[in-house]
Amino acid sequence: MFEKVLVTEDLGSINHGIANILHERTGVKEVQQAQYCDDAYLKFRRALRDDKPFDLLITDLSFKESHRQRELVSGLQLIDAIRLIQPDIKVIIYSMEDRPAKVKSFFKEQSINGYVCKGRYGLNELVQSVGEVYHNNTFISPLLANAMNKNNVFELKDYDLLLLKHLSDGLTQEEIRMYFKRNHISPNSISSIEKRLNKLKYNFKAKNAIHLVAMTKDLGLL
Amino acid sequence: MFEKVLVTEDLGSINHGIANILHERTGVKEVQQAQYCDDAYLKFRRALRDDKPFDLLITDLSFKESHRQRELVSGLQLIDAIRLIQPDIKVIIYSMEDRPAKVKSFFKEQSINGYVCKGRYGLNELVQSVGEVYHNNTFISPLLANAMNKNNVFELKDYDLLLLKHLSDGLTQEEIRMYFKRNHISPNSISSIEKRLNKLKYNFKAKNAIHLVAMTKDLGLL
DNA sequence: AAATTATTTATGGTTTCCCGTAAATAATTA
DNA sequence: TAATTATTTACGGGAAACCATAAATAATTT
Numbered sequence: 152m153f154e155k156v157l158v159t160e161d162l163g164s165i166n167h168g169i170a171n172i173l174h175e176r177t178g179v180k181e182v183q184q185a186q187y188c189d190d191a192y193l194k195f196r197r198a199l200r201d202d203k204p205f206d207l208l209i210t211d212l213s214f215k216e217s218h219r220q221r222e223l224v225s226g227l228q229l230i231d232a233i234r235l236i237q238p239d240i241k242v243i244i245y246s247m248e249d250r251p252a253k254v255k256s257f258f259k260e261q262s263i264n265g266y267v268c269k270g271r272y273g274l275n276e277l278v279q280s281v282g283e284v285y286h287n288n289t290f291i292s293p294l295l296a297n298a299m300n301k302n303n304v305f306e307l308k309d310y311d312l313l314l315l316k317h318l319s320d321g322l323t324q325e326e327i328r329m330y331f332k333r334n335h336i337s338p339n340s341i342s343s344i345e346k347r348l349n350k351l352k353y354n355f356k357a358k359n360a361i362h363l364v365a366m367t368k369d370l371g372l373l
Numbered sequence: 374m375f376e377k378v379l380v381t382e383d384l385g386s387i388n389h390g391i392a393n394i395l396h397e398r399t400g401v402k403e404v405q406q407a408q409y410c411d412d413a414y415l416k417f418r419r420a421l422r423d424d425k426p427f428d429l430l431i432t433d434l435s436f437k438e439s440h441r442q443r444e445l446v447s448g449l450q451l452i453d454a455i456r457l458i459q460p461d462i463k464v465i466i467y468s469m470e471d472r473p474a475k476v477k478s479f480f481k482e483q484s485i486n487g488y489v490c491k492g493r494y495g496l497n498e499l500v501q502s503v504g505e506v507y508h509n510n511t512f513i514s515p516l517l518a519n520a521m522n523k524n525n526v527f528e529l530k531d532y533d534l535l536l537l538k539h540l541s542d543g544l545t546q547e548e549i550r551m552y553f554k555r556n557h558i559s560p561n562s563i564s565s566i567e568k569r570l571n572k573l574k575y576n577f578k579a580k581n582a583i584h585l586v587a588m589t590k591d592l593g594l595l
Numbered sequence: 596a597a598a599t600t601a602t603t604t605a606t607g608g609t610t611t612c613c614c615g616t617a618a619a620t621a622a623t624t625a
Numbered sequence: 626t627a628a629t630t631a632t633t634t635a636c637g638g639g640a641a642a643c644c645a646t647a648a649a650t651a652a653t654t655t
Contacts, residue, residue, distance in 0.1 A: 161493055168386040186493070215471075215492035216516065247469065249437075270437030271383050271408070294438065321584025323611065340634045345613075359641090360612080361583050362543025368590050545641065562604045567643075581611090582642075 152178035153241075153285055155203065159191040159210040159229060160184075160245070169209065169245070169277065176278045179207075188214060188223035195233050195240075204237060207284065209277070212246040230261045241284050245269060245277055250371030251299040252307075254291070265290035307372065310336070314347060319364045319373055324348075374400035375463075375507055377425065381413040381432040381451060382406075382467070391431065391467070391499065398500045401429075410436060410445035417455050417462075426459060429506065431499070434468040452483045463506050467491060467499055472593030473521040474529075476513070487512035529594065532558070536569060541586045541595055546570075 156179050160166040170182045185191035198204050212226040223229050230242055243265035257263050265280040280290035317327045324344050331339035357363035367373050378401050382388040392404045407413035420426050434448040445451050465487035479485050487502040502512035539549045546566050553561035579585035589595050
């Protein structure tokens, strides 16, 4: 089982709860805690330098603002930062976020090993996930995994996302065309942009561009 | 000080934490807990029938789905339901939601007495809020109150919200006009709808309708 | 009641979006 | 390399949105 685990989470009570339950119900030897992403990062650095690296990170995603000046303000930033100094680190996210598209992106972008949804069964699932991840499997909260399967998530390319992003920022198709041209992103004709948009509208069953942007925002894609 | 308080919150650990701290740091005599809105409602009903009513409700807003069939699925529904049988009940919401517009609406729509933002100082603020509410004052988490003040929140009328809502649902201005006409909502000419929309765009500094809808969604207005 | 003011509605011109078709170019296959 | 197929681009007509101005109506003031 994992030797050394760090739990990052800004609510002290939850943090403690996790630490306790990991001690009790998994064979993890050492559980450390951090309430700020910056602290977590420093602990990782120090552990690495002392040749006693962590082998699992469990982190929340959102951290409330505070008086302290912060470098890393989100769990994702923390993960990215740690991966730079310790690429093989195993990561489990433990958060409220339950929008399939978002969670999917965490596995893709951050290559996380597990995702556990905070909620009534959260702690149980977290214990499970630690076991799975230790055996090199991935873990997703069952309810969420369910939603992600049946919900035939139409696969959005980066291109589509960028397009939607710019639309939601109020750019006209013409402005988007120019942007694509400047940045050598292809296809970049008005026609192609329209065609792509039509495909998106068809897939999401959106009545028009406004509707499309509103829907994708609700789905957490933007 | 309050005699009898109910805390509704689906994470057991947090629930316990709140109960403990209320016991320790306020003079509240009796603190009960509920993990489901439906349970909370039943406890209120029973207490009322037994002539030992609660005099404060502290509740979260969002509750994760579970296996159980539920009537009331959100804190807001719970509040509304309880207000029907016990109109004078004091209510404090304790939740992650930190969008000014939303919180504002809770004070307006649900006439809540306090709003505490979960976060690093959440529990401290919660203790404070109980004191304030007991003395018939309202309470809002300082950081949030701050944001709500400086953030010159352009006051949206119901009309505007409805308009934005329909826009985000993909209706054309013409369709919205017809809807307004059918439902005797005035003004209901295309011209007026455009004018209203222009005012909204100006106030939110939105470039076009898509941008406007995207922004208001981000602000939690829709 | 008349005059002033504010609000709502109407109208027309311009731009952008929407949608279909066709041409041009790129990629794949025979 | 020629032929086929897929992708990208161009173009045009009609609808909706955008914008400014003017007319009509409602509300307020004198």
